[in-house]
Amino acid sequence: MESVLLPSEIDIFIDNMTPQKLKDIATPQWLDWHQRLQRLNQEALIEVSALKEEHVKETLVTYGKVKVLTHEAILISIWKQKVLPQLLKLESSPESTFIGYSILYHEAVCVALLELVLYHPSCCDTLEDSACDLLDYAYGAASQLLSIKQIEPAAQENTVTELMRQRNNLSFDIGIRTLAIIRYLTENFDRLPFSITSQVYTTYDIPVLFTEILCIAPWIKDGKMYSGGTWKIWDNEQLGQAEAQVWLTLRQLLLDPECSKRYHLTESRRNQLAKLLPLMRPTLLDQLSPLIELNHWLCRVGVMEQSVPSSGPLLLETVLGLKENILKECGGKWKKIAEKQLPLVFNHDKQLLQEVAKKLSVAYNTELLEKLEVKDQATCAQCGKGAIQRCSKCKKSWYCSRACQVTHWPQHKEECKC
Template sequence: MDSVLLPSEIDIFIDTMTPQKMKDIATPQWLDWHQRLQRLNQEALVEASAVKEEHVKETLVTYGKVKVLIHEAILISIWKQKILPQLFKLEPSPESTFIGYTILYHEAVCVALLELVLYHPSCCETLEDSAADLLDYAYGAASQLLSVKQVEPEAQENTEKELLRQKNNLSFDIGIRSLAIIRYLTENLDRLPFSITSQVYTTYDIPVLFTEILCVAPWLKDEKIYSGGTWKVWDNEQLGQAEAQVWLTLRQLLLDPECPKRYNLTETRRNQLAKLLPLMRPTLLDQLSPLIELNHWLHRVGVMEQSAASTGPLLLETVLGLKDNILKECGGKWKKLAQKQLPLVFNNDKEALQEAARKLSVAYNTDLLEKLEVKDQATCAQCGKGAIQRCSKCKKSWYCSRACQVTHWPQHKEECKC
């Protein structure tokens, strides 16, 4: 598959990445920055889909720029909470929301790129203190899945309702991607600051949150399943990627040898986790066999007598450096910032909008996205069913279960490259 960027362009784009300021959002310079980031995202998607050298990931790690992506996602999340409502107060019925949507989409681009690169443990190692900001952000985004639903356009939809609907739908997609980000963080706790473990188990209680999300199953709607950013027909059995991420995260956390030391199984928590057992259908265990161990663990926990509460681990105060710095820089002057951004965000100048659209058309490569759509429908190399797990060595062959991977190994081992 053709590349989006040359290696030299990747190096330049990433080397010059700098955290943006709230006051600069929607300026022509910021739009150029958004375009570069989107092209990096598409190149990373091409590299991951084609199983080729992941130059974008390696360069982000080498230059230490993964933190910039976290900063940008948090920046836009604050913008849509604090400034967007002020903009609608100043201009309730804007003529154009093109730039406004671009700003909202910028957050989704950052999260998509984070999801791609954090699959690799080497990226998690570079997070350092920003891991706390990322976990806080991903927890907030994933929590929205308990209430946010994707909705279709209304027949008579004004520009305000249109932008708010787009904001809602992007929040849903970001929440789905945040499930994977949380999984990657939990699988690399030993590479992250010590305080992150306490935050995962205690501050945010990820096991209970993910249990609630499984009960709601936001990725299912009207006999369809959300996969690869779109809704597809569902056969009522096939395990989707989002659900698999949640189950694998729960298995990782609850079966971790450190869990008894970090996670006090109170009566409330035991009752919440007990909701998982009815969800562990035979078809689920067939497709994701590692969950058999989790199933056994849940049954044991269900019959255990309540033990005395142990003294939990020392809780360290969470310092959200990136988020706190953004809020401090803005100084709570949201209305003033909105007044300055109003003519940029709700720009009515046709020539300016056409120029912006021309620049961004390079980044929004629809032909490329259509080609990559096929990659979201990976099939098991052994039985041909839908697959959700890749060979951890070569990352080329996909499997629906551990059993199929073991069965296929005699044929696969010759082409598998360690």
């Protein structure tokens, strides 16, 4: 598959990445930045799907720009909570919401790119203190999965209803993607600030949150599974990527030696975690065999007496630098910001809107993006079932379980050496 960016363009785009200011959102300069970021996201998807050298990821690490993606996701999250409602008060029936949608979509692009690159531990190294902001953001986005559902377009909907539906559906997709981001953070505690571990176990209680998410299974609806940004027919057995991310995170956290030191198993937590056992069906354990150890752990916890909390490590107060700086810079003047952005976000100039739409048409190539979302459609190299794990060495072959990977090894080992 052909690239959408040359290596030199990737270097220039990433080298010039800078955190944007909330007051500049929707300006022509910001729209140019939005287009560049989406093209970087497309190129990163092409590199992953075609098993090419991941130049986008390597350049983000080299220039230390992963934290800029975190800043941008938080920036748009604040904008849609604080500024967008003010805009809709100022103009309750806008003629066009295309630019408004582009702003909301910008957050989804940042999260999609973060999901891709944080698969590599080296990217976690570059997060530094912004990892705390990313965890806080990802927790909030994932928590929304407990309440939001994807909404189908109505036969007739006005521009505001359309924009709110788009906002809701993008929030759902972002929430699904942050499940993987949280997993990558939990697998790299040793590369992140010391306080991250305490936040995961204590401040945000990720084990209980992920248990609640598994119980409602938001990625399943009307016999379909949400995969790669779309709903696909589900056979009631295949394990999807989103569910696999949640289970693997729980296994990582609950079987980690740090769990006994930092995670006091209160009666409430034990009751919540007990809900996982009925969900661990044989078909699940067949497809994700590492969960057998988690199954045994949950059974032991169920018969253990309530643990006595230990003194544990000293907890340090976490300062969310990125979020706090954005809020401080805006000074709570959301209405004033909205008044300045109103003619940009809800622009009435049809010619200008057509020019912007034409400019972004390549970046919004949804057909290309659907083709590139291959990781959710991978099949097991041994049995042909849906696969959710790939060979950690060559990253080329996919498997539905450890058993299939072991069985396939005699055929795969020569290819794996290449």
